[in-house]
Amino acid sequence: MAKKIKNNKPMKRRSFLKGAGAAALGAATVSSFPAPAISGGHMEWIACSAFGKASLLGKAIERFASYINNQSDKLKITVYHANELVPALESLDAVRSGAAQMAYGAGYYWTNVSNATQFSAAMPFGLTAQEQNAWCYYGGGIEAADKAYNAIGVKFLPLGNTGNQMGGWYNKEITAIEDFNGLKIRMPGLGGEVLKSYGANTVLLAGSDVLPALASGAIDATEWIGPAADLGAGLYQAAKYYYNPGWHEPATILDCSIDMFEWEKLDDATREMITVASKAVNMEVLSHFQAVNDSSYQKLINEHGVQMRQLPDSVMNDLGQRAGEVVSDIASKDPEAQALFSHIVNFRSSILRWTGVSEKEYLRARSLPFAYPSA
Amino acid sequence: MAKKIKNNKPMKRRSFLKGAGAAALGAATVSSFPAPAISGGHMEWIACSAFGKASLLGKAIERFASYINNQSDKLKITVYHANELVPALESLDAVRSGAAQMAYGAGYYWTNVSNATQFSAAMPFGLTAQEQNAWCYYGGGIEAADKAYNAIGVKFLPLGNTGNQMGGWYNKEITAIEDFNGLKIRMPGLGGEVLKSYGANTVLLAGSDVLPALASGAIDATEWIGPAADLGAGLYQAAKYYYNPGWHEPATILDCSIDMFEWEKLDDATREMITVASKAVNMEVLSHFQAVNDSSYQKLINEHGVQMRQLPDSVMNDLGQRAGEVVSDIASKDPEAQALFSHIVNFRSSILRWTGVSEKEYLRARSLPFAYPSA
Numbered sequence: 001m002a003k004k005i006k007n008n009k010p011m012k013r014r015s016f017l018k019g020a021g022a023a024a025l026g027a028a029t030v031s032s033f034p035a036p037a038i039s040g041g042h043m044e045w046i047a048c049s050a051f052g053k054a055s056l057l058g059k060a061i062e063r064f065a066s067y068i069n070n071q072s073d074k075l076k077i078t079v080y081h082a083n084e085l086v087p088a089l090e091s092l093d094a095v096r097s098g099a100a101q102m103a104y105g106a107g108y109y110w111t112n113v114s115n116a117t118q119f120s121a122a123m124p125f126g127l128t129a130q131e132q133n134a135w136c137y138y139g140g141g142i143e144a145a146d147k148a149y150n151a152i153g154v155k156f157l158p159l160g161n162t163g164n165q166m167g168g169w170y171n172k173e174i175t176a177i178e179d180f181n182g183l184k185i186r187m188p189g190l191g192g193e194v195l196k197s198y199g200a201n202t203v204l205l206a207g208s209d210v211l212p213a214l215a216s217g218a219i220d221a222t223e224w225i226g227p228a229a230d231l232g233a234g235l236y237q238a239a240k241y242y243y244n245p246g247w248h249e250p251a252t253i254l255d256c257s258i259d260m261f262e263w264e265k266l267d268d269a270t271r272e273m274i275t276v277a278s279k280a281v282n283m284e285v286l287s288h289f290q291a292v293n294d295s296s297y298q299k300l301i302n303e304h305g306v307q308m309r310q311l312p313d314s315v316m317n318d319l320g321q322r323a324g325e326v327v328s329d330i331a332s333k334d335p336e337a338q339a340l341f342s343h344i345v346n347f348r349s350s351i352l353r354w355t356g357v358s359e360k361e362y363l364r365a366r367s368l369p370f371a372y373p374s375a
Numbered sequence: 376m377a378k379k380i381k382n383n384k385p386m387k388r389r390s391f392l393k394g395a396g397a398a399a400l401g402a403a404t405v406s407s408f409p410a411p412a413i414s415g416g417h418m419e420w421i422a423c424s425a426f427g428k429a430s431l432l433g434k435a436i437e438r439f440a441s442y443i444n445n446q447s448d449k450l451k452i453t454v455y456h457a458n459e460l461v462p463a464l465e466s467l468d469a470v471r472s473g474a475a476q477m478a479y480g481a482g483y484y485w486t487n488v489s490n491a492t493q494f495s496a497a498m499p500f501g502l503t504a505q506e507q508n509a510w511c512y513y514g515g516g517i518e519a520a521d522k523a524y525n526a527i528g529v530k531f532l533p534l535g536n537t538g539n540q541m542g543g544w545y546n547k548e549i550t551a552i553e554d555f556n557g558l559k560i561r562m563p564g565l566g567g568e569v570l571k572s573y574g575a576n577t578v579l580l581a582g583s584d585v586l587p588a589l590a591s592g593a594i595d596a597t598e599w600i601g602p603a604a605d606l607g608a609g610l611y612q613a614a615k616y617y618y619n620p621g622w623h624e625p626a627t628i629l630d631c632s633i634d635m636f637e638w639e640k641l642d643d644a645t646r647e648m649i650t651v652a653s654k655a656v657n658m659e660v661l662s663h664f665q666a667v668n669d670s671s672y673q674k675l676i677n678e679h680g681v682q683m684r685q686l687p688d689s690v691m692n693d694l695g696q697r698a699g700e701v702v703s704d705i706a707s708k709d710p711e712a713q714a715l716f717s718h719i720v721n722f723r724s725s726i727l728r729w730t731g732v733s734e735k736e737y738l739r740a741r742s743l744p745f746a747y748p749s750a
Contacts, residue, residue, distance in 0.1 A: 283654045
C-alpha cells in the first residue's frame with residue numbers, strides 16, 4: 001500500500017531533522033542544510049544508502065556522489081550509509097518524508113510503500129544483467145519503472161547491478177522439488193514466494209542475523225548474493241553446500257530514487273549529468289562484482305572446503321514453471337505491479353531469443369573440452 | 376610496426392588542414408580551430424570516427440561529445456564521422472598526425488601501427504562483453520591495454536561494445552572442419568587467421584564491397600556484426616545461411632584513442648568527466664545492440680527467409696583449440712602483443728570459472744521447456 005506523497009516538504013524536513021536523525025546528521029550539516037528552494041543556484045542533497053559504507057555498494061554510491069560533486073557547481077550530494085542517518089531499509093522513507101533527496105537500494109526493499117518496484121529489481125527466471133540494462137536504456141524500461149516509482153514520489157535510475165547471484169547456502173541437499181517442503185530458508189521477495197508455494201518456511205532476517213540463525217539451525221538455508229559478498233559474510237562457516245545458479249535473482253538492479261520535486265527543479269544539464277554518472281556507476285558495479293567473484297569462489301572451495309552443488313534440471317524446470325505462475329499472480333493484485341510485470345515479460349520473451357542464439361550458445365561452446373592458453 | 380610519435384603538432388595540424396581534410400572541415404571550423412596549447416583554458420578537439428554518421432555507433436560518438444560539450448567549459452569536441460575528414464580506417468592516423476585529438480574505432484582497425492591493440496578488441500573464444508568490462512575496469516585491463524596504446528601515442532578508453540556477434544553469412548553449409556578448406560571468406564583479424572590455418576582464403580573488404588562480392592560469388596561467406604547491423608547491410612540478399620554463435624568475436628570493445636599529449640594537458644576533473652562519460656557510452660552501446668537485435672533477427676527469419684545454422688560442437692571444439700594456438704603464435708611475435716595477450720588470457724581463465732557456474736548455467740536452465748508468461 002503506497003503512502004500518500006507529502007507536499008509540505010520544508011516542514012516535514014525540519015521536523016524530521018529535529019527527531020531521530022538530528023544527532024546523526026551533526027550540527028554542521030544541519031546548519032548548512034538548505035531550504036528545498038534553490039538558494040543562489042546551489043542545492044545540497046542528502047543521499048541515504050541501504051548498504052554499508054565499507055561494502056562494494058557503499059563505495060559505489062560514494063563514487064556517484066563524488067562524480068556529481070566534482071562536476072557540478074549547482075548540486076552537492078552528501079552520502080549517509082546504512083544506519084548512519086536512518087535504518088537501511090528506511091532510506092526511501094527518508095526521501096518521502098523530505099529528510100533526504102535520494103535513496104540507494106533495490107526495488108524489493110521498498111515493499112512497504114510499493115507492490116510494484118520489486119519487479120524491476122529482479123524476477124525469478126527473469127532477465128540477466130545485460131538484458132536488464134538493454135531493457136532500461138533501450139527497451140523503455142526506465143519509463144515503465146518510473147510509472148511505479150513516480151507513484152511513490154520518486155524518479156528511478158539504475159545505479160548498479162549484482163549480476164547473476166548464487167542459489168544460496170544449504171545444510172540439506174536438494175535433489176527433488178519436494179525437498180523444499182518444510183525447509184526453513186531466508187529468501188526475501190518473489191523468489192521466497194515461489195518456495196513458499198512448495199511448503200518452504202521463508203523468513204526475513206537482517207544481514208547480521210543470518211549467520212547466527214544458520215549456525216543455530218533456526219534456518220536450514222539462506223540466499224545471499226554471490227561469492228565475494230558471501231565470503232565476507234562468513235556463511236561458509238555454517239552451511240555445507242553452496243548452490244548455483246541464482247534462479248531467484250538472475251541479476252538485481254540497484255536503484256537510485258530521487259525525490260520527484262527535487263528532480264523536476266533541476267536544469268537539463270544537471271539531469272543529464274546525473275543520468276550519465278548513473279550509467280557509469282551502473283557499469284562499474286556490475287564489472288566490479290564480476291571481476292572479484294572468482295577469487296572469492298576459489299577461496300570458498302579451496303580454503304574453506306565448501307561443496308558446490310547445482311540444482312538438478314528437473315528441479316529448475318519445476319521452479320521455472322512455478323515462478324511464472326506465482327509472480328504473475330502477485331502482479332495481478334496491483335495495477336502498477338501488473339503494468340510493470342507485463343512490460344518486463346514482454347521484453348523478456350524477445351531478448352531471450354537473441355540471448356539464446358548468441359551469449360547462451362557462445363558460453364556453452366566455450367566450455368567444450370578444447371585447451372586454451374591461460375597465461 | 377609503430378610509427379614514431381610526432382611532437383611538432385601545431386605545424387603538422389596546420390599542414391594537414393590545408394590538405395585533403397580542409398574542404399570537409401569547412402571555413403568556420405578551420406578559423407575557430409585553436410592552437411593545441413590551452414587558450415584561455417578552453418580547448419577544442421576533433422574526434423575522427425571510423426563509423427558512419429547514421430549508424431548506432433555514429434550516434435554513440437555524437438552522444439559522447441555532447442555529454443562533454445554540455446558539461447565542460449574547458450573542452451569542446453567536434454565529431455567527424457567516417458570519411459568526413461579522413462577515411463574510416465585512418466582515424467587513428469589523424470590523431471597521430473596531430474590533425475585530430477581523438478579517434479573512435481576498434482583495436483583491430485589499427486594494425487597498420489600496432490600489432491597489440493587488436494587483442495583487447497576481441498579474441499576468438501575470448502571474453503564476453505560483461506567479462507571485458509570487468510577486465511577493463513576492475514581487472515587491470517585499461518592499464519594493460521594502455522601499454523600498447525601509449526606506445527603509439529594515445530590513451531585508451533573503452534567506448535562501447537557490440538556484445539556477442541553472429542558467426543556470419545554462408546552460402547555453403549559447414550558440417551566439418553574440413554569445409555573451411557578453400558572457403559573464400561571475409562573475416563578480418565585474429566578470427567580470419569584461425570580460418571586461414573584450415574586453408575580458407577580470407578579477404579579484407581570495406582563494408583560497401585561486401586554485399587556485391589557475396590552476390591557475385593567472389594566470396595562464399597562473410598562475417599559482419601549481428602542481426603541489427605547485418606539486416607541494414609542487406610546481407611540476407613546474397614547468402615542462404617546465417618550462422619551462430621560468433622566465436623571469432625565473442626564481444627568487441629569499441630575504443631576511444633586520445634592523443635597522449637592532449638590527455639596529459641587536461642586537469643583531473645576533465646579527465647574524470649571524460650572517463651565517466653566513456654563508461655556511460657560503453658553501457659549505452661552494448662545495451663542498444665542487445666535491445667534491437669531480436670527484432671532484426673525475427674525479420675531476417677520471418678520476412679527474408681533466412682535459414683539459421685549453428686556450427687556443430689565438433690567444429691567449435693576444433694576452432695577453440697586452434698584459436699588458442701594461432702592467437703598465441705601471433706602474440707609471441709611482438710612483445711607488446713604478448714604482454715597484452717597474457718594479461719587477457721590470465722583474466723579469462725579466472726572469470727571463465729565464475730561465468731561458468733553463474734551466467735552460463737542460468738542461461739541453460741532458463742531455456743528448459745517450462746512455460747513462462749510473455750505479457
